[in-house]
Each structure stands twice: as structure tokens, then as C-alpha cells.
Amino acid sequence: MHDDHALAALGTATAAMLATVRTTDPAxxxxxCPGWTVTDLVDHLGRVHLWAAHSARQGAPPDPYPRRDRSQPLADWYAACAATIVSTLAELSPDHPSWSFSADPAHRTARFWRRRQLHETTxxxxxxxxxxxxxxxxxxxGDLPGLTAEDAADGVAEVFEVMAPRSLVRHAGLQPLDVIPAPAPIALxxxxxxxxxxxxxxxxxVVLASGVAEGAVARVxxxxxxxxLALWHRADPAELSVDGDQAAARALLGAALVP
Incomplete structure (x- = not known):
């Protein structure tokens, strides 16, 4: 995803989120997210925006972790957090050295956060x-307002380039195949x-390659x-078609690829 497009798409996504927050029952x-209300959701996302903005600009995560200003109405507080992440990333060059949770050295720039915050917000x-x-x-x-098919496709790749490796770290006490059940290649x-x-x-x-490998045991x-959204467990995976090894494909779709 091009850096400028990611930044513009993030602005669109945060604006859409804010509009929904203003018109949705906070309870x-x-x-x-079992146990969460919309208030909990907005609290989480706003604090993530502040955390990411600090990590991008300062090259280290904030300590302590950001907290919500409960003196402000929820939507107004989120609006300020959204403005902070968008303005921060607009001010920083995509190559600005940044901290990220990824072990990939290529992800240690503000460019990483433009893409990551777009998908987090979406x-x-x-x-x-x-x-x-x-x-x-x-x-x-169907269609999600403000999200293009190309952006959604980038989100598929980001799951395996960023989030699935993070899941392996988060579940380090488990066998890797118990976290990412893909011992044989699966095409998406x-x-x-x-x-x-x-x-x-x-x-x-996790190894992700473009295209459909000749030895893929299943195609989703x-x-x-x-x-x-199915990879994020926000959409019905039964609506996806599977050719080949059904069990292998469904195991991957049901795995904890993301938090």
C-alpha cells in the first residue's frame, strides 16, 4: 500500500468511526468482543491511537500506557485521539525511525503505523x-463504507505479515503449529x-508469498x-469457498491469527 494512500485512508476510517460513535448507544x-460495550471499544481504540502516535514519533512506546480523559464526552475524546494519530503520521516522513511491536526491521518506521492504524481502525x-x-x-x-477492495486485500496480507507473527510471540508457550495451523501451503x-x-x-x-503456489493443498x-474480515473473525468464513483440503483451510480460518 502506498504511504500517502494509507494516510488518506486512515483519515477516512477515523472519520467514519467517529460518525458511528456519535450515533451509537455507548452501552x-x-x-x-465479548464483555465489551461500545464505550469499551472506543476507549481501546482511542488509547491505541495515542500509543501508536507516541511510538511513531518518539521511537519508544509511552510509559505509562495512555488513559482516557473521562472528563470529556466519549465521542469528543475519540475525535481528539483520531486527530492526534492522523496529524502525527502526516507530520512524520514515512521513513521516520519509529518503534513497533514487530520483529521485522522493515517495520521500524512511521510507514508501519500508517498501515497498521488504518487496519486497526477499520x-x-x-x-x-x-x-x-x-x-x-x-x-x-458486502461493501464497507470508505473501504476499497484493494484496501481490504492489503488487510489480508497485513494479517499474515504483521498480526500472525505477533500471535506467535503472544502465544510463545504453545507450539507454533497450534497457533498458525499451516504445515502445508494454503492459498488465499x-x-x-x-x-x-x-x-x-x-x-x-509465517511465510507469505504472492500468488497461488503450485503445491497449495487448499484454496480459500x-x-x-x-x-x-473473516480472518479477523468479524465476518462469516462459511461465505468463503474452499477448494482442496477443507479441514486445513477451515483450521487456518478459525485460528488465532489476530488478538
Whole structure:
């Protein structure tokens, strides 16, 4: 994803999230986050924005972790947090040295945070829309306002480039294959945009390659948004088609690839 596009898309995503927050019951429950209300969701996302902004600018995560200013109305507080992350990343060069949770040296720049915060915001906007009853939790999701198929496809790749390796670290006490069950290559294909990948766990590490590998034991296909949100457990994986090894594909779709 181009850096300027990621920044613009982040601005669109935070604005959409804010509009949904302003029109949603803060006590509504969030289907994908058991025990959370919309207030909890917004509290989390706003603090993540502040954490990411500090990490990008200062080259280290904030200590202590940001807290919500409870003297402000929830939506107003979120608006300020969203403005902070967007303005911070706009002011920093994409190559500005930054801290990130990724072990990949290529992710230690502000560029990482433009992309990461776009997908963080998009997924949690889905949570807010589902809490408000404006987006289905089963069946086909369809179009998500402000999200292009290309952006959704980038989100599929980001799951395996960023979040799945993080899950391996978070679950270091487990065998890698128990976290990312992909001992054989599995292909992921978007049906509405020219994007496909093959993923496999090799010596305990996630390996993602563009295209469909000849030796893929299964192929998972569907619209980019459906595939993206299914990997985040925000959309119904049953709406995706699977060719080949059904068990292998469904195990990967059901795995804890993300927090």
C-alpha cells in the first residue's frame, strides 16, 4: 500500500468511526468482543491511537500506557485521539525511525503505523457498526463504507505479515503449529480484485508469498472484504469457498491469527 494512500485512508476510517460513535448507544454490546460495550471499544481504540502516535514519533512506546480523559464526552475524546494519530503520521516522513511491536526491521518506521492504524481502525469500525446493528455478523458483509477492495486485500496480507507473527510471540508457550495451523501451503484468493497469496508455517515462522503456489493443498476464495474480515473473525468464513483440503483451510480460518 502506498504511504500517502494509507494516510488518506486512515483519515477516512477515523472519520467514519467517529460518525458511528456519535450515533451509537455507548452501552451497546460488541458482538466480536465479548464483555465489551461500545464505550469499551472506543476507549481501546482511542488509547491505541495515542500509543501508536507516541511510538511513531518518539521511537519508544509511552510509559505509562495512555488513559482516557473521562472528563470529556466519549465521542469528543475519540475525535481528539483520531486527530492526534492522523496529524502525527502526516507530520512524520514515512521513513521516520519509529518503534513497533514487530520483529521485522522493515517495520521500524512511521510507514508501519500508517498501515497498521488504518487496519486497526477499520476492524474496530466494523465492531461499532455491528454493535449498532448496521452491519451483519453472518452472511455476506458486502461493501464497507470508505473501504476499497484493494484496501481490504492489503488487510489480508497485513494479517499474515504483521498480526500472525505477533500471535506467535503472544502465544510463545504453545507450539507454533497450534497457533498458525499451516504445515502445508494454503492459498488465499480475492475474487473481486487481482490479489492472491500462499501462506505456510516454515520452521516456526509465517511465510507469505504472492500468488497461488503450485503445491497449495487448499484454496480459500471470496470477496476481499469478506476474506479480510473473516480472518479477523468479524465476518462469516462459511461465505468463503474452499477448494482442496477443507479441514486445513477451515483450521487456518478459525485460528488465532489476530488478538
Amino acid at each position: 451497546a454490546t460488541v458482538p466480536a 476492524v474496530h469500525h466494523v465492531d461499532a457498526l455491528q454493535a449498532a446493528g448496521r452491519l451483519p455478523v453472518s452472511g455476506l458483509v 484468493c480475492c475474487t473481486d480484485v487481482d490479489a492472491s497469496w500462499t501462506v505456510r508455517l516454515v520452521e516456526g515462522a 476464495s471470496g470477496p476481499a472484504t469478506q476474506l479480510y
